Every structure is written in structure tokens, then in C-alpha cells.
Amino acid sequence: MNDYDNIWLHKLKWSYLLLVVLTLMTPVIYVMYISFNANGFGANEYAFTMEWYGLIFSDALLIGALRWTLMLALVVTVIAVPMALLAAKYYKAADNKLFPVFLLLAPLFVPPDILGSALLVFFKNLNFAFIWLGDQVGISLFDSWFRLSFLTATIGLIIYTIPYSFVVILITMGRYRPEQTEAARACGANGWRAFWDIEFPQIQAGVFSACAFTIILVFNEYTRTSLLKGGFDTFTTVLISQMLNTGMSGQSYAMSALVSFIAIAIIGSIIILTMLRTESLSRIARAKADPVTS
Amino acid sequence: MTDPTPPAVEVRNLSKHYGDFVALRDVNVTIAAGEYFVLLGPSGGGKTTLLRTIGGFHKPTKGEILLNGKSVGHLPPDKRPTTMVFQAYALFPHMTVTQNVGYGLKVAGLPKAKIAEKVDYALEQVGLSQFTHRKPHELSGGQQQRVQLARAIVLDRDILLLDEPLAALDAQLRKDMCLELKHLQEKVGITFIHVTHNQEEAMTVADRIALIASGDLVECGNARDIYRAPQKAFTASFVGENNLLRGKVTEANGSSVIVDVAGSKLTVDKRGLAVTDGQEVKLSIRSECVTLDRLNGSDAAADGMSIMGAFDESVYLGLTTSHLVHLPDGTEMVSRVIADSDDSLPDAGASVRLSWKPSDIRLHVN
Missing domain, CATH: 3.40.50.300 (P-loop containing nucleotide triphosphate hydrolases)
Known part of the structure; x- marks a missing residue:
């Protein structure tokens, strides 16, 4: 706030910001609130309990779904983030940036049910083609390659998450000066060494953010996953299935709240650590910034 | 070896x-x-x-x-x-x-x-x-x-x-x-x-x-x-503060040439360059090699090493002062001197003579 700002306008801006944050967080906070209610969702009486959290690990369906989701998140992250990183590097070096950015961001603008359905049809046809090919050769090796499965869900989620990872990495890459790579090359480093020693340490915040973002996206995703997953369930598909059929169980609320707690704790820790580190670095810089001769 | x-x-x-x-x-x-x-x-x-x-x-x-x-x-x-x-x-x-x-x-x-x-x-x-x-x-x-x-x-x-x-x-x-x-x-x-x-x-x-x-x-x-001693006109224009003059060769016999610049006949060393009568050429002279003199009616420049012009203004640059002069064809020339005084400057528009030593002017054909 500067000296000429209206104090009431300043307070109004902060109130507005608080309102936005509350709007965003209220549903999550409400789920957390219910997860501690012994009487569950919609009950007249609120009785605090930790029981639902204790029951999470006895719910085989939820634990199985969580395991599949974590596995999916891990595989998608390991594949999508390096692909997005390479794409961002190519994009930065490209002369014509419009075409690659259009191609990379296009999946973001296709509605999830349309993209999911398109992939479903594509994989089904591909599966038929591979079965036919196997029949022609007389082997059944290809029969299950593109049957709806972990593989098809992974491909669908990679297509979904790459644009987000690309954008997140590109933002941190924007601050990186390519002269530093050239300087490393001039010092004798090959392309990979220059990337690993010089560029990566400076963009790693973006890469790790892209990893966190990808994991959260995989946890959140329902439409594409439910269309492409085949025979297993993920955390979101279980929750939505419960909501639509029997209503969410107490341990489902507890699991949702736990995942939210963990996500908020991780993101919060990253922000706090970054702030503390920045403050510490500027304190060191201020301390060293005694008059020096050029 | x-x-x-x-x-x-x-x-x-x-x-x-x-x-x-x-x-x-x-x-x-x-x-x-x-x-x-x-x-x-x-x-x-x-x-x-x-x-x-x-x-x-x-x-x-x-x-x-x-x-x-x-x-x-x-x-x-x-x-x-x-x-x-x-x-x-x-x-x-x-x-x-x-x-x-x-x-x-x-x-x-x-x-x-x-x-x-x-x-x-x-x-x-x-x-x-x-x-x-x-x-x-x-x-x-x-x-x-x-x-x-x-x-x-x-x-x-x-x-x-x-x-x-x-x-x-x-x-x-x-x-x-x-x-x-x-x-x-x-x-x-x-x-x-x-x-x-x-x-x-x-x-x-x-x-x-x-x-x-x-x-x-x-x-x-x-x-x-x-x-x-820049060989090319571009070098003369880029390095140092050179006066670049355009002119036409009127006489190209022997080791020097006569070039007509804004009505004045200037003598320039040929430097072994192939020039012919009537050819368009450029001449360069560093501004610090150009001396400015007031013209007293009779002493018109005709020695081949000077040219007449009208005084425009002087620009004080600290160590040096640049005197700006324009020739009859509008070309601007600069004479740069190490001097701190401006009390003896000609009036704006007064006729002046700019002169130089024979070795200071250079011919450029391209």
C-alpha cells in the first residue's frame, strides 16, 4: 500500500481476496469437517470422531483405488513431465513459436468427455486392428495391447497433463538465460552436462511443480479415466460411483480430507520453504552488500 | 623459409x-x-x-x-x-x-x-x-x-x-x-x-x-x-570523425587526381587507384585535420587543399570544439580543434575557408 491509497479501498481489496479464497476452499473445508463427524454427512447432530480415519485402511475398495491412482500418477508423471520438459526446451529454441504452442495447448481446449470418447473409440479400433493383424499372422500376442487397461488410461492422462506441465515448466524456463548454456559449452561441457549442471538447477522448481501438478491432476481426473481405465478403479471413480449409487461412506470423506490435508501440507511447505529461503538469501546478500570497489 | x-x-x-x-x-x-x-x-x-x-x-x-x-x-x-x-x-x-x-x-x-x-x-x-x-x-x-x-x-x-x-x-x-x-x-x-x-x-x-x-x-x-589511413569510405565514415565529400574527377593524370567538390578543385593522392575522368568518387578528411579560417574577400581557395563554405555553429565538447560549416552544395563539414575559447568565432553564415595538409585527404573509389 502506498501513501496515497485509500485505507478503506485497501481493506476492501483484502476482503475481496479473502472472499475468493473462502469460496475456493469452503467445499474442501466442509469435507474435512464432515470427516470428523461420527454421524456422517447430513446428520443433525455433530459428534467429533477420528473413527473414519481409522477405518480407511480396512476399506479394501478405497485402498485398492488409492493404490491404482498412485501408480497411475507415478507412471504418468514419470512420462509426461520429461516430455513436457523437452517440449518446453524445443519451444524456447524454436523460431516460430505459434505453431508448437498451438499444438501443445490444443488438448486443453477439447472438452474432457469429447477427448475421452475420442480416445475410447481410437483405442477400440486400434485394438480391433491389432487383433486382426495377429489373426493374419496367426499369433495372439497383439490381442490385448490396446484393450482398455492401465496403458490406455495412462496414455489418456498423459495427453491431459502434458499441456499443464508444459506451461508450468515454461514459466520457470522464461527466466533462464540461454547464454548460460553457451557459457557452459564454452567451458567444455557437452549438451547434457550443460543442461544438468546449469539449466536444470535453475528450472527445477518448475519441474517439481509440474510433477506435483500432474499428480494432483491424475488424482482429480474422472471423465477420461473412467472411460479409458478398463477393469480397475481410481480414487475419483470410486468416490463418484459411491456418490451416484450409495452415497459416500464416512471413510470416503476421511480419505478425501486426508488427501486434501496432504496436498495442502505439501504445497504449503513448498511455499513456506521458498519464502524462508528467499528471505535468507536476501539477508545474506544485504549483509554482503557492503561497499565494494569495482 | x-x-x-x-x-x-x-x-x-x-x-x-x-x-x-x-x-x-x-x-x-x-x-x-x-x-x-x-x-x-x-x-x-x-x-x-x-x-x-x-x-x-x-x-x-x-x-x-x-x-x-x-x-x-x-x-x-x-x-x-x-x-x-x-x-x-x-x-x-x-x-x-x-x-x-x-x-x-x-x-x-x-x-x-x-x-x-x-x-x-x-x-x-x-x-x-x-x-x-x-x-x-x-x-x-x-x-x-x-x-x-x-x-x-x-x-x-x-x-x-x-x-x-x-x-x-x-x-x-x-x-x-x-x-x-x-x-x-x-x-x-x-x-x-x-x-x-x-x-x-x-x-x-x-x-x-x-x-x-x-x-x-x-x-x-x-x-x-x-x-x-582508411582504405574504404565506409571505414572513414565509421572510425573517427571523418568528413566525407562526394565529387567528380576532372583530371586523372599522374600520381594525383583533381576532384571537383562543390565547385572547388581539390588535389588528392591517387594511391594507385584506377580512376578515370568524370568518375564519381569520395574523399575523406578527419575533422581534426581540418583548419578553419575566416575568409577576407580576396583570399579565395584555389590551392587544391582547401574549400570554401559558410560557418554554421560551434559545438563545445569539453576537450575539443567542433566547428560546423556547410559547403555550397549543402554538404556539412566539421573542423575539430582543441580549444576552449569561443570569443573569436565567425558569425553564422559568414564565409570561411577549410584547409588541410595534402597527406590528410584520401581518395575512395568504392
């Missing part, structure tokens, strides 16, 4: 095209080992492209580059006997001064003790021994460039490429650093190739200067010759 030592750099018929744009056109230049060579020219002229092509950051479209007698066209920057100092932003911000300087040695796989020893020596050379643990953002612009220098010289490569290394520094620091660069080069004895658009910087450091403009190597020679 021929010299067995090959030149540090030999550029043969080098061209670099970006689509239709020609960044370099048939450039030929040879740089001796241990020479301080400057590539001078206006922005966008191709000097940085040439430097980066020597360093392996650009692939030539045509032509060949030999470093120490070996063709290196196929080698990436890390495999060439060169290293480079960039204009700015090229220090590794996440590393300390010591780590920056020692990076190349670490890549080369030297033992830690050896790295520490060499880094200490390099930092001592550039006067930064007391800043070893600082990060780049904790250093001034001049100190950052010195760290770049230390990082380059510590590698003991034969050729150091400097891409406008002083451009981001303020004027005073640039002057100081110019001399430091020159002394450093004399101390380490390796070949320095320095790109700049600043002629004072070039004059201060260079053993030889190559002038590059519009993708062409216009002229190459030692600093004094480039300044005092």
Missing part, C-alpha cells in the same frame, strides 16, 4: 545465411597466435555471427574455419580450443565465484586440489581473490565480467572469444576494463578475439582491427592505419 606455426584462426570464404538474410558473405581473415584481434562494426553487421561461428555456436553455410591449422567446422563448442566471455548474464547464478571459475576444470575432470589452485591463481589475475564465496548477484557488473574472464583463462585454451564484454558497463568502468583486458592478454599471451561496436574500446586494446558491416569484412589492419 616458412613459419611452421599455423595461425590461431584462419577463416576461409565464410558465409552464413539465415534464409534469405546474409549475415556473413565470403569472409576471409587470418589471426596470428597471441594476437589481440578486434572485430569492429555497427550493430547487426555480422561481427558477433563471425565470433560465434569461430566458437562453434553457429554452423557456417559455406566456407571453412581452421583453428591452429585444423579444420573445426564439424566440432561443437566444447571440442574446440576456444572459450568465450559473453556480454552479460552468462555467469551461473546458483554457483559461487569459485564454482563458476572452476566449472570448466571440474568438467575436464581435474582433481579438486588442482582445481582450487588454478581457480585461486585465475582469480588473483583478475583481482577478485576476496570475493570467492559470493554469488554472481552479489557482484557489480565489472566484477561479474572479471569472473567471466577468470572462468575463461583458467582453462588454458589457445583462443579467447569476447562478445561485447564491456557493453553492459558504464563508461568509466569500460575504460578501466579495456586496459585491464589488454594487460591480461599480454600476461597470458593467448589469442584474444574481441567484438565491439565501440571504436575507442577497439583502439585501446587491438593489435589489429577488422571492420565488419552488412556481412562483409570491409577492411583489416592495425589500429593506427585503420584510423589514419
Whole structure:
């Protein structure tokens, strides 16, 4: 706030910001609130309990779904983030940036049910083609390659998450000066060494953010996953299935709240650590910034 | 008997095209080992492209580059006997001064003790021994460039490429650093190739200067010759403050020619150039070689070494004063003198005579 700002306008801006944050967080906070209610969702009486959290690990369906989701998140992250990183590097070096950015961001603008359905049809046809090919050769090796499965869900989620990872990495890459790579090359480093020693340490915040973002996206995703997953369930598909059929169980609320707690704790820790580190670095810089001769 | 030592750099018929744009056109230049060579020219002229092509950051479209007698066209920057100092932003911000300087040695796989020893020596050379643990953002612009220098010289490569290394520094620091660069080069004895658009910087450091403009190597020679005796009209226009006069040859016999400039017949040494009567030519005279005199009606210029004009104004520049005069055809001429007084200046529009010594005027046919 500067000296000429209206104090009431300043307070109004902060109130507005608080309102936005509350709007965003209220549903999550409400789920957390219910997860501690012994009487569950919609009950007249609120009785605090930790029981639902204790029951999470006895719910085989939820634990199985969580395991599949974590596995999916891990595989998608390991594949999508390096692909997005390479794409961002190519994009930065490209002369014509419009075409690659259009191609990379296009999946973001296709509605999830349309993209999911398109992939479903594509994989089904591909599966038929591979079965036919196997029949022609007389082997059944290809029969299950593109049957709806972990593989098809992974491909669908990679297509979904790459644009987000690309954008997140590109933002941190924007601050990186390519002269530093050239300087490393001039010092004798090959392309990979220059990337690993010089560029990566400076963009790693973006890469790790892209990893966190990808994991959260995989946890959140329902439409594409439910269309492409085949025979297993993920955390979101279980929750939505419960909501639509029997209503969410107490341990489902507890699991949702736990995942939210963990996500908020991780993101919060990253922000706090970054702030503390920045403050510490500027304190060191201020301390060293005694008059020096050029 | 021929010299067995090959030149540090030999550029043969080098061209670099970006689509239709020609960044370099048939450039030929040879740089001796241990020479301080400057590539001078206006922005966008191709000097940085040439430097980066020597360093392996650009692939030539045509032509060949030999470093120490070996063709290196196929080698990436890390495999060439060169290293480079960039204009700015090229220090590794996440590393300390010591780590920056020692990076190349670490890549080369030297033992830690050896790295520490060499880094200490390099930092001592550039006067930064007391800043070893600082990060780049904790250093001034001049100190950052010195760290770049230390990082380059510590590698003991034969050729150091400097891409406008002083451009981001303020004027005073640039002057100081110019001399430091020159002394450093004399101390380490390796070949320095320095790109700049600043002629004072070039004059201060260079053993030889190559002038590059519009993708062409216009002229190459030692600093004094480039300044005092430019072969090309472009060199005369770019280096120093030269008066460029357009005229037509009226007589081209013998060792000198007579050129008609704005109605005055000027005598100029032919310098062995092929000129014919009626040919359009250019003449150059450095402004500090031009003397301005008031014209007292009768003493009209007819000696071939002077020209008449009308006085416009004087511009005080501190050390020197520039007198601006326009010729009858509108061409502006400048006479620059070391003088602090303006009390005897002619009135604006008064007739004046500009004169020079025969050796100060030069003929340019192209």
C-alpha cells in the first residue's frame, strides 16, 4: 500500500481476496469437517470422531483405488513431465513459436468427455486392428495391447497433463538465460552436462511443480479415466460411483480430507520453504552488500 | 623459409545465411597466435555471427574455419580450443565465484586440489581473490565480467572469444576494463578475439582491427592505419570523425587526381587507384585535420587543399570544439580543434575557408 491509497479501498481489496479464497476452499473445508463427524454427512447432530480415519485402511475398495491412482500418477508423471520438459526446451529454441504452442495447448481446449470418447473409440479400433493383424499372422500376442487397461488410461492422462506441465515448466524456463548454456559449452561441457549442471538447477522448481501438478491432476481426473481405465478403479471413480449409487461412506470423506490435508501440507511447505529461503538469501546478500570497489 | 606455426584462426570464404538474410558473405581473415584481434562494426553487421561461428555456436553455410591449422567446422563448442566471455548474464547464478571459475576444470575432470589452485591463481589475475564465496548477484557488473574472464583463462585454451564484454558497463568502468583486458592478454599471451561496436574500446586494446558491416569484412589492419589511413569510405565514415565529400574527377593524370567538390578543385593522392575522368568518387578528411579560417574577400581557395563554405555553429565538447560549416552544395563539414575559447568565432553564415595538409585527404573509389 502506498501513501496515497485509500485505507478503506485497501481493506476492501483484502476482503475481496479473502472472499475468493473462502469460496475456493469452503467445499474442501466442509469435507474435512464432515470427516470428523461420527454421524456422517447430513446428520443433525455433530459428534467429533477420528473413527473414519481409522477405518480407511480396512476399506479394501478405497485402498485398492488409492493404490491404482498412485501408480497411475507415478507412471504418468514419470512420462509426461520429461516430455513436457523437452517440449518446453524445443519451444524456447524454436523460431516460430505459434505453431508448437498451438499444438501443445490444443488438448486443453477439447472438452474432457469429447477427448475421452475420442480416445475410447481410437483405442477400440486400434485394438480391433491389432487383433486382426495377429489373426493374419496367426499369433495372439497383439490381442490385448490396446484393450482398455492401465496403458490406455495412462496414455489418456498423459495427453491431459502434458499441456499443464508444459506451461508450468515454461514459466520457470522464461527466466533462464540461454547464454548460460553457451557459457557452459564454452567451458567444455557437452549438451547434457550443460543442461544438468546449469539449466536444470535453475528450472527445477518448475519441474517439481509440474510433477506435483500432474499428480494432483491424475488424482482429480474422472471423465477420461473412467472411460479409458478398463477393469480397475481410481480414487475419483470410486468416490463418484459411491456418490451416484450409495452415497459416500464416512471413510470416503476421511480419505478425501486426508488427501486434501496432504496436498495442502505439501504445497504449503513448498511455499513456506521458498519464502524462508528467499528471505535468507536476501539477508545474506544485504549483509554482503557492503561497499565494494569495482 | 616458412613459419611452421599455423595461425590461431584462419577463416576461409565464410558465409552464413539465415534464409534469405546474409549475415556473413565470403569472409576471409587470418589471426596470428597471441594476437589481440578486434572485430569492429555497427550493430547487426555480422561481427558477433563471425565470433560465434569461430566458437562453434553457429554452423557456417559455406566456407571453412581452421583453428591452429585444423579444420573445426564439424566440432561443437566444447571440442574446440576456444572459450568465450559473453556480454552479460552468462555467469551461473546458483554457483559461487569459485564454482563458476572452476566449472570448466571440474568438467575436464581435474582433481579438486588442482582445481582450487588454478581457480585461486585465475582469480588473483583478475583481482577478485576476496570475493570467492559470493554469488554472481552479489557482484557489480565489472566484477561479474572479471569472473567471466577468470572462468575463461583458467582453462588454458589457445583462443579467447569476447562478445561485447564491456557493453553492459558504464563508461568509466569500460575504460578501466579495456586496459585491464589488454594487460591480461599480454600476461597470458593467448589469442584474444574481441567484438565491439565501440571504436575507442577497439583502439585501446587491438593489435589489429577488422571492420565488419552488412556481412562483409570491409577492411583489416592495425589500429593506427585503420584510423589514419582508411582504405574504404565506409571505414572513414565509421572510425573517427571523418568528413566525407562526394565529387567528380576532372583530371586523372599522374600520381594525383583533381576532384571537383562543390565547385572547388581539390588535389588528392591517387594511391594507385584506377580512376578515370568524370568518375564519381569520395574523399575523406578527419575533422581534426581540418583548419578553419575566416575568409577576407580576396583570399579565395584555389590551392587544391582547401574549400570554401559558410560557418554554421560551434559545438563545445569539453576537450575539443567542433566547428560546423556547410559547403555550397549543402554538404556539412566539421573542423575539430582543441580549444576552449569561443570569443573569436565567425558569425553564422559568414564565409570561411577549410584547409588541410595534402597527406590528410584520401581518395575512395568504392
